[in-house]
Amino acid sequence: MLKVRIDLSVQLFSFLVMNFLFSHIVTFESDATRDRDSNWASGLCPENCTCKMMDYPKYKSFFNKTVVCIGVEFVNNVFPENVPLDVQILDLSHCHLVRLSFKLPLKNLRFLDISFNNLKMLDRQIHKLTALRRLIIQNNSISYLQNGAFSGMMFLEVLDLSNNQLYSIEPHTFGGLNYLKKLHLQGNRLHHLSPQWFISMPSLGWLFLSNNLIGRLKANVFETLSGLFTMKLDGNRITHIESGAFNGLTHLRILDMTDNQLQTIPTQELHDLPLLQYLYFDKNPILRIPYHAFHSVNLTMLTMSYMPELKVIEKESFSNLKHLVTLQLHDNSELVYIDPKTFVNCSRLKNLYLHNNKLGSVSSVLKDSLPALKTLHLYNNELECDCNAMWIKQENLKEKSNTTYRSVLFGDSMLKCSAPPSKKGKLLRDLPLSDLNFTCAPVLIPLFKNRYNLSIGEELHLECYTMGLPFPQISWRLPNKTILRKENLQSGRYKIHNNSTFILKYLYETDTGTYSCQAQSVSGFDVKSTYVTVNNKPVRISPEYVAGNFITISWNGTRNQWSMTGYEIHYRQSDRSDKFQIIPLDRRLRQFRYTFTNLTPLTTYMFCIVYVFETELYTVHCTNITTNDLDLNEIGITHINSKMVVGVVTSIFMLLILGCCVFVIRRVGKRKDYLEPLYSNDTESLMDVIPLESMYQGQTTSAACSSRTSLIQSQD
Incomplete structure (x- = not known):
């Protein structure tokens, strides 16, 4: 037994010695090889450049044949010719190059950086660099890309054309880039996108289009990019997303639409993105988040912050978001109201950020509807420190009294009161519980101005919200003292939406007056009012020539004299009750007068100019004109127009x-x-x-x- 142990010890010792000697021999040989290859290009290297075997962080590669010429100015600012033919990494950034000329067969080149130069176009021979994996051309002055510009680079994985002057890209410029993974086009002057750009790019996973001038996303523009994972469209001017614009993006997980001009949520289009997880929608001029805006979208995180126009988040706007974990709705300077029933079936929502808004309160109903909520930011709002803030105060007290209880609220040291006046500026945590009643009178949040000046035919939209406990009922008071509620509203010109929005269609002059939003509960009453003036259209008619059997009238006062679309002239005898005869006026009638013939002498006629809006008629102005006695010697001109005047002038000439x-x-x-x-x-x-x-x-x-x-x- 002892002999066996001795034999094993000898074998183990021999193994360790051999392993030590072998490792040192290999290390010595690799060091020798590295020393030999580190000067592989010592005989051929552009002046002031570094040519050696090295690890290059830009390419994340190890020990490649590398030529670095950062900041070197070459003769005539042209691509150098004395570059080693077997170079693998070539960095020519910041070299003031104005022209490229790839005459050398650089068949081993895998990484080329020609960023921060003065290139205005690409060399036609650049596609001969068939071994390239990464091509960086950012921060140049290239404005145009032609068909097949990169057709030979079949193994290219990253193409960076960011921060150039690109405004035109031909349809098949990127054709043949079958292995391209990342395409950088941000910081250019692109006004539109073409689906033909993205043909034959099945491997594309990242598409960067930020900070261009794109104004519209057309249908099927991305339909061939089924493998796309991330798309950034932030910093553009997108105002509209057509139906079907996101067709084909079946694997998209990250979409950035920050800082565009979208005024509505593209609800239907988002449903075309079945795997979308992260949506960035900040800095868009959206006024409201409407009912079912994000219904059943497969989101994990959604950000809608820094939106300067956002005022209201409506009922069930976030519904059936089963995977939503984080929602950022902070720094919206005009956000004054969030419906208590905003969230429905959002069982995984943990983080809700509502800080730096203009909220007077957040209902406890909203908090209770989120069973997984862990963090709620409410600081730096305009809190009403009354019964509406009672639940917030109770959360603070519960956390202080029970060390094992963790409140969802964050930053109670920044929860300041804005109302009532006696509590303004005080911290909510410093107020005794007795100062906050369990019931309080209604407080209205009006979203309308003090006065409106509208024209006949327009629509009046008034919107207001309320808070208080118990929850108040809203009604609307008309100038004639009529009280309207949603439940007693009949069909007609009046409409009430969700008890919070009053709509009056087809305004008449008689609709002028005071309109009030009223909130009432057992605890009290509140009212907010506005005065509406309905103005007639500034068009008047007057007689221009009166004869025995014809009358010529003219009109003026329109903002655009050449456009009378939507107006009609109605006329009949004043002493009769039969229907008016109608003369439509539109852009084809390029005159400001009209002659009515075959009239009866010594008869009074009524002429009215009428504005037509949908199915409603609004009389703008009427006048009575009486024909003269018929003079048999008078030959009247029945219709005068510009052609007659031109004919007379031409004849005289x-x-x-x-x-x-x-x-x-x-x-x-x-x-x-x-x-x-x-x-x-x-x-x-x-x-x-x-x-x-x-x-x-x-x-x-x-x-x-x-x-x-x-x-x-x-x-x-």
């Missing part, structure tokens, strides 16, 4: 030209009569044939033929 021509011909005739005798040698006979009046002829002809007439007169 032609007559003037004809008269001028006749005058010239006659003068030429006279000249011939008295010039022929000049060839006679007899001076006395010459005096006999020259008409005396021509010797004293003055320049009395018209300006239309002045040049020719002056010549004749001088010869006279």
Whole structure:
């Protein structure tokens, strides 16, 4: 047994010795190889560049043949030619290059950085760099990319064209990039996107289009990018997303729409993204988050912060979001109201950020509807420190009295009161519980102005919300003292949406007056009002010419005199009750007058100009005009228009030209009569044939033929 143990010890010792010697031999050989290869390009290297075997962090590679020429200025600012042919990494950034010329067969080049230069176009031979894996061309001045510009780079994985001047890309510029994973086009001047750009790019996982000038996403523009994982469209001017714009993005998980011009939530389009998890929607001018805005979207995180116009989050706007964990709704400076029933079936929501808004309260119903809630930020709002804040105070007290209880509230040291006036500026945590009643009178949150000036035919929209315990009922009071509630509202011009929005369609002048939003409960009453003035259209008609059997009227006062779309002229005899006859006015009627013929002499007619809005008619102005006695010797013009005026002016002009021509011909005739005798040698006979009046002829002809007439007169 002892002998066996000795043998095992000897074998183990021999193994350790051999392993030690082998490792040192390998290390020695690799060091020798590295020393030999570190100067692999010592005989051929561009001036002021570094050429050696090295690890290059930009490429995240280890021990490659690398040429680094950062900041080197070459002759004529042109790509250097004395580059080692077997180079693998080439960095020519910040070299002031104005032109590339790939004459060398760099068949081993895998990484090329030509960023921060002065390139205005790509060399046509760049596609010959067939071994490239990463091409960085950012921060140049390239404005145009042509078809097949990168067609030979079949193994390219990263293409960075960010921060150039790109405004035009031909349809098949990126054709053949079958292994491309990342495409950087941010920071350019692209106004639109074309689906033909993305054909034959099945491996594309990251698409960066930030900070361009894109204004619209058209249908099916990304339909070939089924493998896309991340897409950034932030910092553009997108105002509209067409239905089907996200078709084909079946694997998209991250979408950034921050800082665009979207005014509505693209609800339907989001349902075309079945795997979407992260949605960034900050800095868009959205006024409200409406009912079912994000219903059943497969989101894990949603951010809608720094939105300068957002005021209201409506009932069930976040519903059936079964995977939502984090929701950021902070720093919305106009956000004043969140419906207590905003969240429905959001069972996994843990983090809700509502700080730095303008909220007067957040209902305990909202907090109780989120069973997984762990963190709630409410600081830096305009809290009403009354019964509406009671549950917040109770949360603080419960946490203080029970060390094992963890409140969902964060930052109670920043929860300050804004109302009532006696508590303004105080910390909620410093107020005794007795100062906060369990019931309180209603407080209205009006979203309308103090006064409105509207025109007939327009719609009036008034919106207000309320808070208080018990929850108040809202009603609307009209100028005629009528009280309207949703439950007693009949069909017609009036509509109440969710008890919070009052709509009056097809305004008349008689709708002018005070409109009030009223909130009432057993605890009290509150009212907020606005005054609405409904103005008539600024169009008036007047008689221009009156005869026995026709009348010409004219009108004025429109903002755009050439556009009368939506107006009609109605007329009939004043003493009759039959239907008006109608003359539509539109852009095709390029005049401001109309003549009515076949009228009865000595009869009064009523003429009205009427504004038409959908199915409603609004009388703008009416006037009565009486025809004269019929004069049989008078021949009236039944219809005067611009063509008649042009015809008369043209005729007069032609007559003037004809008269001028006749005058010239006659003068030429006279000249011939008295010039022929000049060839006679007899001076006395010459005096006999020259008409005396021509010797004293003055320049009395018209300006239309002045040049020719002056010549004749001088010869006279």
